[in-house]
Amino acid sequence: xxxxxxxxxxxxxxxxxxxxxxxxxxxxxxxxxxxxxxxxxxxxxxxxxxxxxxxxxxxxxxxxxxxxxxxxxxxxxxxxxxxxxxxxxxxxxxxxxxxxxxxxxxxxxxxxxxxxxxxxxxxxxxxxxxxxxxxxxxxxxxxxxxxxxxxxxxxxxxxxxxxxxxxxxxxxxxxxxxxxxxxxxxxxxxxxxxxxxxxxxxxxxxxxxxxxxxxxxxxxxxxxxxxxxxxxxxxxxxxxxxxxxxxxxxxxxxxxxxxxxxxxxxxxxxxxxxxxxxxxxxxxxxxxxxxxxxxxxxxxxxxxxxxxxxxxxxxxxxxxxxxxxxxxxxxxxxxxxxxxxxxxxxxxxxxxxxxxxxxxxxxxxxxxxxxxxxxxxxxxxxxxxxxxxxxxxxxxxxxxxxxxxxxxxxxxxxxxxxxxxxxxxxxxxxxxxxxxxxxxxxxxxxxxxxx
Amino acid sequence: xxxxxxxxxxxxxxxxxxxxxxxxxxxxxxxxxxxxxxxxxxxxxxxxxxxxxxxxxxxxxxxxxxxxxxxxxxxxxxxxxxxxxxxxxxxxxxxxxxxxxxxxxxxxxxxxxxxxxxxxxxxxxxxxxxxxxxxxxxxxxxxxxxxxxxxxxxxxxxxxxxxxxxxxxxxxxxxxxxxxxxxxxxxxxxxxxxxxxxxx
Numbered sequence: 253x254x255x256x257x258x259x260x261x262x263x264x265x266x267x268x269x270x271x272x273x274x275x276x277x278x279x280x281x282x283x284x285x286x287x288x289x290x291x292x293x294x295x296x297x298x299x300x301x302x303x304x305x306x307x308x309x310x311x312x313x314x315x316x317x318x319x320x321x322x323x324x325x326x327x328x329x330x331x332x333x334x335x336x337x338x339x340x341x342x343x344x345x346x347x348x349x350x351x352x353x354x355x356x357x358x359x360x361x362x363x364x365x366x367x368x369x370x371x372x373x374x375x376x377x378x379x380x381x382x383x384x385x386x387x388x389x390x391x392x393x394x395x396x397x398x399x400x401x402x403x404x405x406x407x408x409x410x411x412x413x414x415x416x417x418x419x420x421x422x423x424x425x426x427x428x429x430x431x432x433x434x435x436x437x438x439x440x441x442x443x444x445x446x447x448x449x450x451x452x453x454x455x456x457x458x459x460x461x462x463x464x465x466x467x468x469x470x471x472x473x474x475x476x477x478x479x480x481x482x483x484x485x486x487x488x489x490x491x492x493x494x495x496x497x498x499x500x501x502x503x504x505x506x507x508x509x510x511x512x513x514x515x516x517x518x519x520x521x522x523x524x525x526x527x528x529x530x531x532x533x534x535x536x537x538x539x540x541x542x543x544x545x546x547x548x549x550x551x552x553x554x555x556x557x558x559x560x561x562x563x564x565x566x567x568x569x570x571x572x573x574x575x576x577x578x579x580x581x582x583x584x585x586x587x588x589x590x591x592x593x594x595x596x597x598x599x600x601x602x603x604x605x606x607x608x609x610x611x612x613x614x615x616x617x618x619x620x621x622x623x624x625x626x627x628x629x630x631x632x633x634x635x636x637x638x639x640x641x642x643x644x645x646x647x648x649x650x651x652x653x654x655x656x657x658x659x660x661x662x663x664x665x666x667x668x669x670x671x672x673x674x675x676x677x678x679x680x681x682x683x684x685x686x687x688x689x690x691x692x693x694x695x696x697x698x699x700x701x702x703x
Numbered sequence: 704x705x706x707x708x709x710x711x712x713x714x715x716x717x718x719x720x721x722x723x724x725x726x727x728x729x730x731x732x733x734x735x736x737x738x739x740x741x742x743x744x745x746x747x748x749x750x751x752x753x754x755x756x757x758x759x760x761x762x763x764x765x766x767x768x769x770x771x772x773x774x775x776x777x778x779x780x781x782x783x784x785x786x787x788x789x790x791x792x793x794x795x796x797x798x799x800x801x802x803x804x805x806x807x808x809x810x811x812x813x814x815x816x817x818x819x820x821x822x823x824x825x826x827x828x829x830x831x832x833x834x835x836x837x838x839x840x841x842x843x844x845x846x847x848x849x850x851x852x853x854x855x856x857x858x859x860x861x862x863x864x865x866x867x868x869x870x871x872x873x874x875x876x877x878x879x880x881x882x883x884x885x886x887x888x889x890x891x892x893x894x895x896x897x898x899x900x901x902x903x
Contacts, residue, residue: 410884483727486885661721663728666885 253283253375283375287364291515296326298514302656309660321605333510336503341404344500348402353501353508355395360515363388366442367522370532370641371540374443381442382430385523386423389478392512393419396487399509403500411499414667415480415487421674422477422484428682429471432464432689433457433527446531453535458528461696463688468528470682472651475520477674479513482659486667521651522644529647532640540636547635551628554620564618570611574604705813712806719799732792736878736890739789746877747870750845752894755781755797756789762841774811776804791893798895801843828857844868844895864903871896 257279260267267275300315300323307314315322340349366381368374378384393416400412434440436457437448449455458468477484501509525531534543553559620627665673722728738748743756753760761778763771779800786792833855839848845867852861871894878890 663722663725663731664885665727666731666883668883669727669730 253279254377255372256283280375287367287375288361291361291364291518292511294518295511295514296330298517298652298656299326299329299510301653302514302659305653305656306660309657330507333503333507338503338505339500341500343404345402345404348398349500350505352395352399352402353505353512355398356392357395357508357512359388359390359392359395360512360519362391363519367519368442368446368526368531369644370637371443373637373641377441377443379439379441379444382434382440382445382527385519386427386430389426390419390423392516399501405500408499411487418480418484418487418667418670418674419478421671422474422678425470425474425674425678425682426478428679428686429467429474430527432467432686435686435689436460436464436693442526442531446526446533449530450533453530455533456528456530461689461692463685463692464528466681467685467689468524470678470685471528472524472654474674474678475524476655476658477670479516479520479655481513481517481655483662483665484670485659485664486670517652517655518648521648521655524651525644525647529651532644534639534643543635543639544632547632548628550635551631554617554631555624555627557624560618560621563614567611567614567618570607570614573607574611704809708806708810712803715799715802715806723796723799729792731885731889732795732893733786733790735791735886736882736893737787737790738874738878742874742877743789746874748845748867748874749870750841750843750867751794751797751801752845752867752871754779755794757781762839762846766839768840770812770815773815774808776808776811779804791889794893794895830855830857839865842867844871844897844900866900866903868896868898868900869902872901 257272257276260279261272261275270278303325304314304322315325318325318328340346363385365375366378366384368377396415396419397412400408400410400415403409433445437445439445439448445457449457453459457464459465480487623630738746738752738756740756740758743753743758748756757780759778759780762768763776764778779797781788781793781797785796831851831853833853835850835852837848837850839846841847846865847867848865850861850863850865851859854860875891875894875896879887882890
């Protein structure tokens, strides 16, 4: 973001007139707005995905009524939560009850400051990036304790206390894994860590040494415990504490806890991807120059006139197919080939949607016609910034899929077993890995490649 | 039915692999709330709860009724390899084994079922002869006993239904002392206490 501010100040007279402070404030506001919206969108995506993954694990489909394939389900959930009555228990501690969701939400949203989206797409590349992530993770605890206490409910209190103990205990293996990464990369800055993993999948930190491999799992387990997900679900266990610390919350306050939990899934997956799985480094390319070259090539290819015409015809054909699929039977095959159409009717809606997708893409690509001379430049720009973002996003989604999947597969650990895992297993193994990694780096790292 | 069994048995093995050997699951259930055989008999536990404590008693084999004498099945009993005899893991494991045996029984019934009518045309209002009777069968939760006193009319003088959940509920209070809150869930579920069934 700082580079963006400087860019604007240098190139545009309008912003020069406003001065540094105001420009910076404006850019901060816009970037912050975009990122907070991204957080909200990710929370919604996870709400939807969680129910879909739950369905698939249980041999059923998950929500598919609200929009096409249930995609608008999270909007429905959000609207429901907005419209619910806000109940505050009579004997609850009102100021704390009202205030408690905010630290929890803040803890999640503040972590997005150092969430890297691409080579220069980050709000603030703090040189204490990883340390800041740890700090905002701890910020949640005070909100949880407040929520547990202020609800005036012994089960909430139990849940809040347990949650505090759990989060605080699991911060230690979390920090140990991060320390290992900082040791390997030589910097705490998030973009620096990603930069140190450039050059293909072999340079990812998770493969850099067996100690780092173990540290990845240590980090993953302690991260799942930090965000109170199964198997470390005791603070909000559904069958044991009836939703624990947030049982007395309804409507929008509950929505904040809810959104914070799901946003945390993204933060934790993003952190795992950043530290261990290469961040936004695109696996087969070297760096921005390769990507720019690729982009230019793609742009030149797409500017080819014959391709444009072919795409337009293809798009029209796809829309025709969608229309026919929408009308019930693709290409009127039911009459002509009755043996095949059973399967075809079942696959109709998917066929229609797929045809729509292809048609839409074809149309957009065909509409590049007037932009033909500029396409190389545009695509170079897009490839340098968009492809790393997509790569990061796909990696983070893969990691979060595992987190979502575990919820429906693993049983819950009892609270003493949970604490036992942290203190008796993860911390000793974490220290051992840290030491091992230091020794490994001394033995095997040649002096020139320190990040 | 046969198709369902073909679908069911591999699924049972699959879920067994997923859950029964899961370390977390075993940690939660192994050695928890051990009910010794004497305690089980004193609290009148029946069915899987009784068998998991090591007592080999199954009404289908020991007091057979209906078509059970012709059917071939094993009665699983609590074993020390699967947790302490009488603990939650043994009760869980026993029920899984009983599922397998049920599938076996159903297959045998399918093969042996004779042709002919399957609808029992009985009168809507029965008038049993005067007297009292206690009939028990082996239901999933244990011995399901019906004690009926009749005076020869349409309505019974007394009907008492005795269920396995009733005795299982009574032992929960005794077993629960010293357990953690999370263990209560494991205890009550492993005893298979179904609230509506306690007092029919």
